[in-house]
Amino acid sequence: xxxxxxxxxxxxxxxxxxxxxxxxxxxxxxxxxxxxxxxxxxxxxxxxxxxxxxxxxxxxxxxxxxxxxxxxxxxxxxxxxxxxxxxxxxxxxxxxxxxxxxxxxxxxxxxxxxxxxxxxxxxxxxxxxxxxxxxxxxxxxxxxxxxxxxxxxxxxxxxx
Numbered sequence: 001x002x003x004x005x006x007x008x009x010x011x012x013x014x015x016x017x018x019x020x021x022x023x024x025x026x027x028x029x030x031x032x033x034x035x036x037x038x039x040x041x042x043x044x045x046x047x048x049x050x051x052x053x054x055x056x057x058x059x060x061x062x063x064x065x066x067x068x069x070x071x072x073x074x075x076x077x078x079x080x081x082x083x084x085x086x087x088x089x090x091x092x093x094x095x096x097x098x099x100x101x102x103x104x105x106x107x108x109x110x111x112x113x114x115x116x117x118x119x120x121x122x123x124x125x126x127x128x129x130x131x132x133x134x135x136x137x138x139x140x141x142x143x144x145x146x147x148x149x150x151x152x153x154x155x156x157x158x159x160x
Contacts, residue, residue: 001160004048006105008081008088012060015088017048017099020158021151024103025113027131029124032066036078037087037102042118042128044103045090046110047147053099057081061088100147114154119143 002022007014024044033043055061062082066074079088089101103110115135122140124130130138137143151157 001049002158003108004046004101004106004110005108006088006101007107008060008084008086008105010081010084010086011057012083013055013057013081013086013088015053015055015101017054017089017101018052019046019048019101021047021147021156022108022158023111023113023151023156025115025150026117026119026147028120029118029128029130030120031123031125032068032074033120034125034128036064036066036080037104043087045100045147046103046106048089048099048101050091050097050099111156114156117143117145117150 001018001020003016004019004022005016024046027042027044029042037043060081060083062080064078064080068074075094076090076092078090080086087102088105089099091099117137118130119139119142121130121138
């Protein structure tokens with residue numbers, strides 16, 4: 001298990017979380033990630049154990065629930081610094097044992113992925129090119145393979 005340390009740009013919020021799955025490998029091109037997280041038109045989430053999340057500057061957090069196409073509110077709660085606007089992590093009460101920090105918010109050096117998944121490509125902005133190269137798999141929507149399964153299959157799951 002790897003301890004991750006993260007923060008926002010202005011340092012108004014910092015956090016730590018333990019992760020079995022610290023390799024950032026997913027690039028999401030959906031409009032929600034593009035508009036709330038920026039970063040070249042995609043966001044990279046990793047996964048942490050919710051019961052290990054420790055936050056400093058919690059008073060500087062705000063939460064946003066995105067609207068899906070059709071206006072339905074997403075179950076995901078995106079956590080941001082309300083001072084600088086940095087996107088930090090996503091939480092979803094349907095899977096309350098996990099938190100999905102954005103790799104861009106992590107300050108701890110993360111392992112480089114041996115391969116990548118480009119997902120939600122049907123929703124990519126016209127200007128957001130898919131990364132080219134070997135060792136990439138594309139999905140028009142969301143893949144079935146979980147973050148945990150991806151790490152385990154490749155021998156990258158960090159045991160305790």
